[in-house]
Amino acid sequence: xxxxxxxxxxxxxxxxxxxxxxxxxxxxxxxxxxxxxxxxxxxxxxxxxxxxxxxxxxxxxxxxxxxxxxxxxxxxxxxxxxxxxxxxxxxxxxxxxxxxxxxxxxxxxxxxxxxxxxxxxxxxxxxxxxxxxxxxxxxxxxxxxxxxxxxxxxxxxxxxxxxxxxxxxxxxxxxxxxxxxxxxxxxxxxxxxxxxxxxxxxxxxxxxxxxxxxxxxxxxxxxxxxxxxxxxxxxxxxxxxxxxxxxxxxxxxxxxxxxxxxxxx
Ligand code: NAD
Numbered sequence: 001x002x003x004x005x006x007x008x009x010x011x012x013x014x015x016x017x018x019x020x021x022x023x024x025x026x027x028x029x030x031x032x033x034x035x036x037x038x039x040x041x042x043x044x045x046x047x048x049x050x051x052x053x054x055x056x057x058x059x060x061x062x063x064x065x066x067x068x069x070x071x072x073x074x075x076x077x078x079x080x081x082x083x084x085x086x087x088x089x090x091x092x093x094x095x096x097x098x099x100x101x102x103x104x105x106x107x108x109x110x111x112x113x114x115x116x117x118x119x120x121x122x123x124x125x126x127x128x129x130x131x132x133x134x135x136x137x138x139x140x141x142x143x144x145x146x147x148x149x150x151x152x153x154x155x156x157x158x159x160x161x162x163x164x165x166x167x168x169x170x171x172x173x174x175x176x177x178x179x180x181x182x183x184x185x186x187x188x189x190x191x192x193x194x195x196x197x198x199x200x201x202x203x204x205x206x207x208x209x210x211x212x213x214x215x216x217x218x219x220x221x222x223x224x225x226x227x228x229x230x231x232x233x234x235x236x237x238x239x240x241x242x243x244x245x246x247x248x249x250x251x252x253x254x255x256x257x258x259x260x261x262x263x264x265x
Contacts, residue, residue, distance in 0.1 A: 003030045004247055005067040005091070007082055009044060009054050010034040012155075013073035013096060013236060019045035020240040021071070027247055031065040033058045034074075058082060062089040069247050072097050076158045080104045087111045087119060092250045095121040096243065098162030109256035118253040122260045123162030125242030129216065130260045132231040133163070136218045137170050139227060143220035144175040147196070151207040151215040159206040160197060163216055166259065168199040171218075177201050 004021050008014035009032035018041050021029045032041045032054045042050030055061045062070070062085065070086040072079055076099025083100075086093040087108070100108070100121065112119040124130060140146055150164040160168075177200040187194045196205035214233040219226060233239070242260045249263050257263075 001026060001028050002069055002248055002251065003028050003065075003067045004069045004071060005029075005031040005033065005061060005065060006041075007033045007058060007070055007072045008074035008097070009041060010036040010039055011073055013239065015044045016236045016240060017071050017073060017096075017243055019047075020244055021247070022047065022050075024244050027244065030067050031055065031061050033061050059085050059089070062086065062091050067091055068251055069094055071243060071247060076100075080108075083108055083119065084111060087115045087117050090115060090117045092117055093119045093121075094243065094246045094250050095119070096125055096239065098123060099158040105256065105258065112256045118250050119256045120246050120250045120253060120263075121256065121258045122242065122246060123166040123258075124214075125239040125246070125260055126214075126231070126233050127242060127260070127264075128231045128238070129163055129214075129233070130242075130264070132216060132218065132229055133167050133170055133259075134261060135229055136167055137174055139218075139220050139229065140171040140175050143222045143227060144178070145180050145221045146171060146175075146202055147180070147219050147221075148202065148204045149207065149217045149219070150204070151209065151212045151217075153212050153214075154208045154210050156208060159208070160204045161206065161214070161216070163214070164204050164206070165199075167216070167218060168202055168204055171202065172200045 021027045034054050037056040039054045040049040041052040070091045071094045073096045079097035083093045150161045179201040196203040217230045219228050
């Protein structure tokens, strides 16, 4: 049995994670934290009240409850501090919150090693999105001209999405960096950004609209052909098997592990 505290428990993802932890026989919810505070976690999950109330002070909750794992779905601007707090308490963070920079990840890696406490980060916990990344790497070897379009709900704070950033980095590792499009192409005056963000010559476009949960297209272009890989998340449930798997496996890892693919066969 792995004991778990959920941070960001009142949010869209956090409350879904609370339910997934309560529903899993090998995980035990021992606490929950959110700056909103007060709510009963049973009620958050759509069940009768269970007396495990959402607290507001992460360090105090970790001190008192001593969970083995903290699952974090909070905000890009607070996640780095949350992860450091967890590691200093020898609690393994399982991080879904996006927006961590490479420098912050490096610091987390060093701290996880120093505190001898494993940590896990996944830009996307949906198995379909992980497969999309794996297939993109395969395709990019043969079709190195590629653009990424990611589409999310309009409450999302960070752009590009963690999945798009991870996909671009993985593709970049297998293809020779080169500028794409017409070398003479120009954005119209006053229309900066029409070609999206440029990552090693690869263009990445972020769409924010109500109605989407999380979707991504990776479009490859070659002579006389295009190949489009697309993944759509239609419900937050899609992330739960990955989150539960990571919560069960993280204590057996070493240092920092990034990406759900590392936990799959
Ligand atoms: P949300 O706004 O619905 O929920 C965030 C919650 O965090 C809120 O309840 C807020 O009160 C709480 N919070 C804010 N600051 C806090 C702090 N300092 N301590 C504790 N709680 C705090 O957001 P969401 O849609 O649930 O998304 C959360 C994060 O998860 C985002 O970064 C999103 O991009 C990411 N996400 C990742 C995946 C994945 O597979 N990795 C999937 C979906 C969403």
